[in-house]
Amino acid sequence: MKRIASILAGIALLLASSAFATTTEEFFRLPQYIDMRISPDGERIAAIAPVKGRENLVVLDMDAKKAHALTAFEAKDVVWFRWLGSKRLLLRTGSFATRDFDQQGGALYAIDVDGGETRQISEGSGDDERMAGGMRAVFRTMNVVRTLPGDGEDFIGQEIVFDVEGHMDMGDLVRVNSRTGRRTSLSLGKPDSGQAESWVVDNRGVARVLRATGKGTTRTWYRAGAEAPWVKLDERGSTDPGWVALAVADDDKTLYVASYVGHDKAAIVRYDPATKSFREVVAQHPQVDLDQLIRDDGKVVGVAYDADRPGFAMFDADIARLQNTVDKAFPDHVNRLDWSRDHSRVVIFSYSDRSPGTFYLMDVKKGRIEYIADRSPWIHPKEMSPMKPVRYAARDGLEIPAYLTIPKGSDGHDLPMVVVVHGGPWVEGDEWRYDPEVQFLAAHGYAVLQPNFRGTTRYGWKHFSAGFGQWGLAMQDDVTDGVKWAIAQGVADPKRVCIYGASYGGYATMMGLAKDPDLYRCGIDYVGVTDIPLFLTMTWADYAKSEFMDYDAHKMVGDPVKDAQRLHDTSPDQLAARIKAPVFMAYGAADVRVPIEHGIRMKNALDKAGVKYEWMVKAGEGHGYRDPANQKDFYEAMLKFLDRNIGSPK
Numbered sequence: 001m002k003r004i005a006s007i008l009a010g011i012a013l014l015l016a017s018s019a020f021a022t023t024t025e026e027f028f029r030l031p032q033y034i035d036m037r038i039s040p041d042g043e044r045i046a047a048i049a050p051v052k053g054r055e056n057l058v059v060l061d062m063d064a065k066k067a068h069a070l071t072a073f074e075a076k077d078v079v080w081f082r083w084l085g086s087k088r089l090l091l092r093t094g095s096f097a098t099r100d101f102d103q104q105g106g107a108l109y110a111i112d113v114d115g116g117e118t119r120q121i122s123e124g125s126g127d128d129e130r131m132a133g134g135m136r137a138v139f140r141t142m143n144v145v146r147t148l149p150g151d152g153e154d155f156i157g158q159e160i161v162f163d164v165e166g167h168m169d170m171g172d173l174v175r176v177n178s179r180t181g182r183r184t185s186l187s188l189g190k191p192d193s194g195q196a197e198s199w200v201v202d203n204r205g206v207a208r209v210l211r212a213t214g215k216g217t218t219r220t221w222y223r224a225g226a227e228a229p230w231v232k233l234d235e236r237g238s239t240d241p242g243w244v245a246l247a248v249a250d251d252d253k254t255l256y257v258a259s260y261v262g263h264d265k266a267a268i269v270r271y272d273p274a275t276k277s278f279r280e281v282v283a284q285h286p287q288v289d290l291d292q293l294i295r296d297d298g299k300v301v302g303v304a305y306d307a308d309r310p311g312f313a314m315f316d317a318d319i320a321r322l323q324n325t326v327d328k329a330f331p332d333h334v335n336r337l338d339w340s341r342d343h344s345r346v347v348i349f350s351y352s353d354r355s356p357g358t359f360y361l362m363d364v365k366k367g368r369i370e371y372i373a374d375r376s377p378w379i380h381p382k383e384m385s386p387m388k389p390v391r392y393a394a395r396d397g398l399e400i401p402a403y404l405t406i407p408k409g410s411d412g413h414d415l416p417m418v419v420v421v422h423g424g425p426w427v428e429g430d431e432w433r434y435d436p437e438v439q440f441l442a443a444h445g446y447a448v449l450q451p452n453f454r455g456t457t458r459y460g461w462k463h464f465s466a467g468f469g470q471w472g473l474a475m476q477d478d479v480t481d482g483v484k485w486a487i488a489q490g491v492a493d494p495k496r497v498c499i500y501g502a503s504y505g506g507y508a509t510m511m512g513l514a515k516d517p518d519l520y521r522c523g524i525d526y527v528g529v530t531d532i533p534l535f536l537t538m539t540w541a542d543y544a545k546s547e548f549m550d551y552d553a554h555k556m557v558g559d560p561v562k563d564a565q566r567l568h569d570t571s572p573d574q575l576a577a578r579i580k581a582p583v584f585m586a587y588g589a590a591d592v593r594v595p596i597e598h599g600i601r602m603k604n605a606l607d608k609a610g611v612k613y614e615w616m617v618k619a620g621e622g623h624g625y626r627d628p629a630n631q632k633d634f635y636e637a638m639l640k641f642l643d644r645n646i647g648s649p650k
Helices: 002-015 023-028 317-329 436-443 461-465 474-488 504-515 532-537 547-556 564-569 597-609 628-645
Strands: 035-038 044-051 054-061 066-069 077-084 088-094 108-112 119-122 139-147 154-162 168-177 183-185 196-201 207-214 217-222 231-237 243-248 255-259 267-272 277-283 292-296 299-306 310-314 334-339 345-351 358-363 368-374 387-393 399-405 415-421 447-451 492-502 522-526 583-588 613-618
Touching: 023 436, 023 628, 035 077, 035 334, 035 345, 044 077, 054 088, 077 139, 088 139, 108 139, 119 139, 119 154, 139 168, 139 196, 154 196, 168 196, 196 243, 207 243, 217 243, 243 267, 243 292, 255 277, 299 317, 310 317, 310 334, 317 334, 317 345, 317 358, 387 474, 399 436, 399 474, 415 436, 415 474, 415 504, 436 447, 436 628, 447 474, 474 492, 474 504, 492 504, 492 628, 504 522, 504 583, 522 628, 532 564, 532 597, 583 597, 583 628, 597 613, 613 628
Parallel strands: 054 077, 415 447, 415 492, 492 522, 522 583, 583 613
Antiparallel strands: 035 044, 044 054, 054 066, 077 088, 088 108, 108 119, 139 154, 154 168, 168 183, 196 207, 207 217, 217 231, 243 255, 255 267, 267 277, 292 299, 299 310, 334 345, 345 358, 358 368, 387 399, 399 447
16 A cells, blocks of 8 residues: 555655645645545545646556546646546536636536546636637536436536626536436426525436525425426425435435424434325434435435534444444544445545544455555644634523634643634534644644634524524624633633634624723734625625525524614624724735625724724735735734734733
């Protein structure tokens, strides 16, 4: 296996751009190997690896001990791939580290393992990825719904159509022949449509469940087979707790669903469409929602979860033994398995809070696990700082999950601390893994607290829905209460706390400085919202005129008319006079998610109030800096800002 590792390393060293030299650049440098997966026949490993300075698709023939690059894109990256049988792969292009202004990609391709028979399946955003030349009024791409069992080369996808203004409409659900590109519609006669649609397709390629969301409601439809009529199973408000179909069960009659019905934490439950009733609970977790099934050639064999630490629970005895073997070999790590169809060979991706991850190959018959490659070999786990899952009580009694990172080698007491507020805010939040921002801060002596405040998903319906209408209110208090908890624990020096976040986290930064001006010594707003009415009404953002903004946002954030006073009173640009601490703000000039107008309004308000701030804008950058040079500028400016304001000795 050392031979395999050296072959892959040789490709990387020969074709990749030279390694960065500085510590900052190494923390934020793209991984050398993004992903690795084994072919169904177990003969090859495909990997996303550096070729000609970009991330491309490489295939290693394990028996022949030869590796070769399947793609050689120079203006875009391969960002995702899957095996279609054992001789063909499906891949998507995109950009890992170029500014929004320079980005192109998003097309879907299929290619043989020898690099032949390349077929472009759907369009991308770059001129070289359009399916036809000339001016285009629409842009069509495709989401991959699922691959199919066996060694066939078809897959199921749903077409997505963007108009000239960037607004999205759902297209056909299709079965695609990856070799010819021929599409066969699976959604003819579908009973419903919505701005958002999701499908469950069975192992034969038959569309069985449609979930359509539009005009503030979500409808779920089912049919027993290709010729059976569609029947509505459920209809409810799009922000109400319900259930989502995940797969058709082995009996071909019932469904595996993720359900909040009767549960605060979504459980995997068997559902009977014939009687519209829930049957036995297949899996549940006391801490988090479950909604990720694990399949083995189409059969459901387990579930993934993301609790204090992520993990996997396998229903299949053979695969459970494999998982247990690997978990014993690599304790205190999260170990993701990707196995061949006969389970004789397994690619292991093993990572932790201090390790970006390592790939291994397990030969089950020989009882041997051997090293392939580190994801980011320039990161040394022993030098990184441990991330500890913690829980604290908010002032209203709600339990808030969080992660606390103490700098390696410190005594853990009276430290300068950065509270990092995640974006979204309706996302799964921070998790136990290697986080380059956290490790960068810890390496320079800062404790880091990452609260998964109310509104964060994955912790159950109560935790999520408790954030409705609470921007700047209870959601903000959750962050404040986390800081006070860290101070009470003796971890944080009360005179050396800074708040930092991006997007919604940037909003929480500015709101925290205004709402609790004596708690923080500085704040860092990265591409943050600063004016809630502007966020809800602006027409030039990429989410404008979306289903979410037309319906859900009015409940989850507030109604621009009915709640106008509350939204005004919780907008940081209206509260600048209350801010005492220095501020560092960074925005992207090409951002269409949180346009720079938010930063400009905050900047003008701080000028009027006489508040000291630092200002950074990068041309061509969008919602977060992607160009490595701009990342370096931002993080080094951040470090200098922290050192000036909370990093000096007590």
